[in-house]
Structure formats: structure tokens, C-alpha cells
Amino acid sequence: MKITVIGTGYVGLVTGTCFSEMGNKVICVDADAQKIENLNNGIIPIYEPGLNEIISQNAQKTLFFTKDIQKAIKESELIFIAVGTPMSANGSADLSAVYAVAKEIGKNISSHKIVVSKSTVPVGTCNQIKKNIQSEIELRKEKITFDIVSNPEFLKEGAAISDFMKPDRVVIGAENEATFSKMKELYSPFFRTRDRFITMDIRSAEMTKYAANALLATKISFINEIANICEKVGADVNNVRVGIGSDKRIGYDFIYPGIGYGGTCFPKDIAALINLGKENGYTPKIISAVDNVNQEQKKFFLERILKRFDNDVSNKILAIWGLSFKPETDDMREAPSLYIIKELIRRGAKIQAFDPIAISEAKNSYFKGLEIFYGNDKYQVLENADALVLLTEWKEFRSPDFDHIQQQLNFPLIFDGRNQYSKFKLEDQGFEYYQIGKH
Ligand code: NAD
Numbered sequence: 001m002k003i004t005v006i007g008t009g010y011v012g013l014v015t016g017t018c019f020s021e022m023g024n025k026v027i028c029v030d031a032d033a034q035k036i037e038n039l040n041n042g043i044i045p046i047y048e049p050g051l052n053e054i055i056s057q058n059a060q061k062t063l064f065f066t067k068d069i070q071k072a073i074k075e076s077e078l079i080f081i082a083v084g085t086p087m088s089a090n091g092s093a094d095l096s097a098v099y100a101v102a103k104e105i106g107k108n109i110s111s112h113k114i115v116v117s118k119s120t121v122p123v124g125t126c127n128q129i130k131k132n133i134q135s136e137i138e139l140r141k142e143k144i145t146f147d148i149v150s151n152p153e154f155l156k157e158g159a160a161i162s163d164f165m166k167p168d169r170v171v172i173g174a175e176n177e178a179t180f181s182k183m184k185e186l187y188s189p190f191f192r193t194r195d196r197f198i199t200m201d202i203r204s205a206e207m208t209k210y211a212a213n214a215l216l217a218t219k220i221s222f223i224n225e226i227a228n229i230c231e232k233v234g235a236d237v238n239n240v241r242v243g244i245g246s247d248k249r250i251g252y253d254f255i256y257p258g259i260g261y262g263g264t265c266f267p268k269d270i271a272a273l274i275n276l277g278k279e280n281g282y283t284p285k286i287i288s289a290v291d292n293v294n295q296e297q298k299k300f301f302l303e304r305i306l307k308r309f310d311n312d313v314s315n316k317i318l319a320i321w322g323l324s325f326k327p328e329t330d331d332m333r334e335a336p337s338l339y340i341i342k343e344l345i346r347r348g349a350k351i352q353a354f355d356p357i358a359i360s361e362a363k364n365s366y367f368k369g370l371e372i373f374y375g376n377d378k379y380q381v382l383e384n385a386d387a388l389v390l391l392t393e394w395k396e397f398r399s400p401d402f403d404h405i406q407q408q409l410n411f412p413l414i415f416d417g418r419n420q421y422s423k424f425k426l427e428d429q430g431f432e433y434y435q436i437g438k439h
Helices: 010-021 033-040 051-058 069-075 096-108 125-139 160-165 177-190 202-233 237-245 266-279 286-308 336-346 359-366 402-408 423-428
Strands: 002-006 025-029 063-066 078-081 113-117 146-150 170-173 197-200 317-321 350-354 372-374 387-390 413-416 432-434
Touching: 002 010, 002 069, 010 025, 010 051, 010 063, 010 078, 010 160, 025 069, 033 063, 051 160, 063 069, 069 096, 078 096, 096 113, 096 125, 113 125, 113 177, 125 146, 125 202, 146 170, 146 177, 146 202, 170 177, 170 202, 177 197, 197 202, 202 237, 202 266, 202 286, 266 286, 286 336, 286 387, 286 413, 317 336, 336 350, 350 359, 359 372, 423 432
Parallel strands: 002 025, 002 078, 025 063, 078 113, 113 146, 170 197, 317 350, 317 387, 350 372, 387 413, 413 432
Antiparallel strands: none
């Protein structure tokens, strides 16, 4: 099939790359000329395991990068919209990029197309995309038909390629059988063993994405709230987690206590869902609480650090392990590290940070202008530090050399925001060790 993917970020680039891997001819478009130039020179803008390899195998064969949106629209039968839908000031999803693309499609289609929204968009957006395309066609006094699809994406950053290649399900919201059938044909190569299509109306497909993210975020905030109560009453959330996860109805996934969720999806999708409810006369209660607990969680962790230093971290040197919002990605959008590190610096602390992948993202963008020492490895940042603070649970932090840590630090003190270590063992070894949900 001939496919155009508009928006070459985490979702668009992975989507385009994986479709091209299956033999489709894919044109990836982006408004960011530098990004396109880099991609054409083999420079991949994001870190995602396996992505580099598949791009280099397919580039200039079945996978092409361009900023020429007009040509890309004309040349393909399927057009995916995968631009960002960031949070706007009032919490709603900013749909300006989506609608700008819809307009371009309306201006440039010259034959029947299927227009697919991969971006996460509030219920009713596909309908508006349809209207925007239609009105541009009418302005040209043309009679060109097109179909609209909502095909929300469920990939996880850090495992995006494997999630896309072996999806749990593909949700397709469409309006007629021919479109369902075309979408199934496109995705069939991704299901070798059994059909995993879930077909529905467009509005339900749009809502499915928000409902899925809201439920996952709810599990995280729920366990964090339980962790906070555990601390107060002398229970150990690590035991409680295992105790409840063993119930099949609950399961072990997404019940790890920590310093809260971040990233591009959960915070903005939760805010957009709250906003969608309110705009339609319903104030969400559970989902609003999920957001509140999440905002508080990183503050609790910061307060714990501050309290340990009698609320004075000025000139304390803190070694930070992990900057990205989760392991296996360089994405720092809404990462808890942003709040925690900025607050520590504001209070006079000196930061020595290490992350296996996200350092250049931190240096050039999120912490630009801030005085932070970035280490070449996880042990270098411990030198002369007054404590180690673990913020992202990268694999390489799971079993570090604690003797070495003890030697490097000024004082054997660890704040673990991701419950990676055994309190019993570390205290036995002489560490002062704090984790989430255990006194
Ligand atoms: P992103 O910010 O990484 O990428 C968006 C890209 O779109 C950027 O490269 C930007 O330059 C480009 N763009 C913006 N306006 C454009 C325009 N008018 N024309 C062409 N290109 C334009 O975003 P992302 O993380 O890939 O997310 C895209 C959508 O997918 C969002 O709605 C998001 O909620 C959803 N989503 C993201 C994830 C994830 O894990 N990142 C997972 C599932 C769904």
C-alpha cells in the first residue's frame, strides 16, 4: 500500500517505519525541516530500541522522508495524522496541528483517500477533521470522496517497535465496511497467530484511547496512595503490591509505587479527559483525584529529601541517577526529574546527574542554562556527593556495586524513588536508605 504519515515524532516515525518494514511504500512528513534533513542523513531524532536498525534497512527503499506535504498527500491512498496534541493552558488537547494537517489534506487530495487519526484526540475530533477536509474540497469546487478512521496508538515508549510489531490489539473506528476491510488488510501482517482487530464506531475508538490511559494512570496513583498510607502505618508497600497483584482481577502490571507518572501521554491525556468531561457537563471525580495524587507524589519525594537535610540543601551535592520519564527512552516530557531537580537547584543544591540516554536532551533542552554536572557514567556522579537520588529505574541501576557507591559518596545515603533495592540489605551494609511506601 502507499502510505503517508504526517508527523514524524515518537508515534509517526515508529508507525511509518513499521509499515515500511512490511513492504508498504511509506512517506513520512514533518514540518520540522531539520528533522527531515537529519532523517535523510541517517540521524534518528529519538532513542527507541530497534528503531535505528529498521530505518536503515528500509530508508530510500520503502521508507522516505520529506517536508513536501502536498506531494506526499497526492501520492498515497492512506494518510495517517500523527502530529502532537499537547496540553494547552486550560488542560484541553491542543488540536491546532491536527486541524492544520486536515486543511492541507483538504487542499491537496485529488483522489479518494482514507484519512486516519493516529494522534490521541478527544471525542468528536475526527468528525471535525472530516468537516475541515470537506470544506477545503468544496472551496475548490471539487467532488472528491474520502473516509475517516480513528486508529488510536497504544505503543509504549521504550518498547515502541515491539508494541507496534506485535500489538495486543488494533482498534479501528470507521464508518463503512470497505474502510474496515482496507485497515484490516494493512494490519494483518502484524498478526501472525490470531486476529486482534477491535472494530467500532469512531467516537468510541477516540474514547478508548483516553479510557485506557486513564485506567493505567489510576492504577499508578492508586498504588502511590496506598504507599503513602503504608508509610504512615508501618506497612511495607512492596509486600502489599505482591499481595494484591497475585489476584488475577488486579494483576501485577502498573502497581509499582514511585514518584509518579510522567511522559507525553498520561499527564496530558488525563487533563484532556477531565476537560472533555467538564465541557460536556460532567466533572470527573476519580480521574481528577488520579491527577492530584500524581502531582503530590513527586512533592512528597522532594520533601523527604529536604527533611533529611533539615530543609537546607544549599551547597549539598546530590548525585542523580536517571532523567528520562521512564527507562529505555530519552523522552523527558513531564518527567518527575524536571520538578525535583529544578526545586533542588532553586534551594541551592548542586546536581551531578547521569542518565544512560537522556543527557543531551536534558543539557540542550529541559535543563538548558542550569548549572548541572553531567557524568559519563553512573559512578562518576557520586564523587563527593552527599547523597544518591534515584529517579528513573534504568536496568543498569538495578544491581550497582554498593561497596563502590559507599566509597564514592561523602555519606552512605540513598533516596530511591523507584523502590529498586532491598532496605534490609542496604541498612545492613551501613546505608541510610529511603524508598517509597516503607518506613
Ligand atoms: P511528537 O511531539 O514526538 O511528534 C509530533 C511531530 O509532529 C513532531 O515531529 C512535529 O514536528 C510534527 N508536526 C507538528 N505539526 C505538524 C504539521 N502541521 N505538519 C507536519 N508535522 C507536524 O509527538 P508523539 O509523541 O509522536 O505523539 C503524537 C500523537 O500520538 C499525540 O497525539 C500523542 O498523544 C499520541 N501518542 C503518543 C504516544 C507516545 O508514547 N509518544 C503513544 C500513543 C499515542
